[in-house]
Amino acid sequence: MKVLVIGSNGQLGADVVRVLIENKIDYFPATRKDVDITNPQAIRHLIDQQQPTVVINCAAFHDLSLCEQSPDIAMRVNRDAVRSLAEVCKQNSIKLMHISTDYVFDGSKEEGYTELDTPKPINIYGKSKLAGERAATEAHASTFIVRVQSLYGQTMPSGKQHNFVNLMLKLGSERDELKVDQCLMAPTWTYPLAKNLLELLKTDKYGTYHMSCKGRTSWYEFAKEIMTLSNTPTPVIPVSNDFFPRDFNRPENTYLIKGNLEEIGLNLMPSWKEALEGYLILKSSNQN
Numbered sequence: 268m269k270v271l272v273i274g275s276n277g278q279l280g281a282d283v284v285r286v287l288i289e290n291k292i293d294y295f296p297a298t299r300k301d302v303d304i305t306n307p308q309a310i311r312h313l314i315d316q317q318q319p320t321v322v323i324n325c326a327a328f329h330d331l332s333l334c335e336q337s338p339d340i341a342m343r344v345n346r347d348a349v350r351s352l353a354e355v356c357k358q359n360s361i362k363l364m365h366i367s368t369d370y371v372f373d374g375s376k377e378e379g380y381t382e383l384d385t386p387k388p389i390n391i392y393g394k395s396k397l398a399g400e401r402a403a404t405e406a407h408a409s410t411f412i413v414r415v416q417s418l419y420g421q422t423m424p425s426g427k428q429h430n431f432v433n434l435m436l437k438l439g440s441e442r443d444e445l446k447v448d449q450c451l452m453a454p455t456w457t458y459p460l461a462k463n464l465l466e467l468l469k470t471d472k473y474g475t476y477h478m479s480c481k482g483r484t485s486w487y488e489f490a491k492e493i494m495t496l497s498n499t500p501t502p503v504i505p506v507s508n509d510f511f512p513r514d515f516n517r518p519e520n521t522y523l524i525k526g527n528l529e530e531i532g533l534n535l536m537p538s539w540k541e542a543l544e545g546y547l548i549l550k551s552s553n554q555n
């Protein structure tokens with residue numbers, strides 16, 4: 268197996284690379300300098316050059332406000348580029364794993380979403396990612412679509428200084444209290460996620476999968492646990508989901524139920540609390 272990781276310097280891409288190294292799997296880490304995925308010729312050139320047997324696409328245009336302001340860019344990166352990638356993979360008999368999002372759902376379903384639920388995105392980001400899922404599966408049968416959610420990792424998200432955990436730790440040390448909303452999800456550390464992606468990739472059970480840490484919580488509860496585990500006494504105050512003004516619609520409950528992974532015995536994710544503990548231990552050992 269040789270894996271081409273697209274978006275390898277992003278939050279998830281960096282941990283995919285880490286896990287490939289740990290497993291001694293041949294790989295090529297492609298950043299935007301190696302390939303702008305909106306350029307089909309550049310994709311073809313890189314595939315010819317690297318001859319991968321598998322491509323994992325972790326690249327996306329996912330700043331929700333910018334997606335609203337520039338829907339054409341969102342569609343170019345999250346739909347059209349994904350179609351081009353899938354077409355090239357098909358022509359070269361390469362497995363494709365494409366990373367998608369919980370934001371393909373509208374967030375109105377109380378118990379969360381299985382792979383059987385009908386997507387109904389309510390913002391441009393979600394619409395463009397759903398269009399990308401469909402483009403990839405139409406173009407290439409050997410495609411895994413993996414919907415993930417609420418990521419944090421050792422590498423910060425592209426263009427940002429902090430992930431949610433690090434931001435709470437920073438603000439917790441600076442402020443008298445933290446106000447956090449109560450949207451529901453499963454916060455997910457990218458390192459165990461990358462390990463689970465690799466296990467799925469070793470199969471040929473193509474299709475759509477939900478993959479996130481086990482257990483559902485709210486951003487408020489998550490922030491409280493971050494304060495507890497880091498011994499930060501700053502109180503966390505729950506606020507309504509529209510407390511912070513936004514210029515995009517935000518789904519309120521997008522907890523992903525991992526039915527398809529359970530069915531193939533590959534729901535290997537830790538609980539969100541175990542993952543948070545692991546992340547904080549690693550973070551503090553890296554600081555020492």
Ligand SMILES: NC(=O)c1ccc[n+]([C@@H]2O[C@H](COP(=O)([O-])OP(=O)(O)OC[C@H]3O[C@@H](n4cnc5c(N)ncnc54)[C@H](OP(=O)(O)O)[C@@H]3O)[C@@H](O)[C@H]2O)c1
Pocket residue numbers: 273274275276277278279280298299302303304305324325326327328329344366367368369370396415416417418419423424425426
């Ligand atoms: N973050 C979350 O909470 C979350 C939640 C649900 C789903 N997801 C999905 O998970 C995946 C990984 O997200 P992430 O948080 O790891 O994102 P990230 O840290 O922002 O990384 C995205 C990567 O995509 C690259 N990229 C963007 N446009 C590109 C282009 N035209 N050509 C080549 N590379 C390009 C970026 O490169 P530059 O650094 O050069 O811009 C960056 O390396 C994405 O598919 C995202 O939609 C994320």
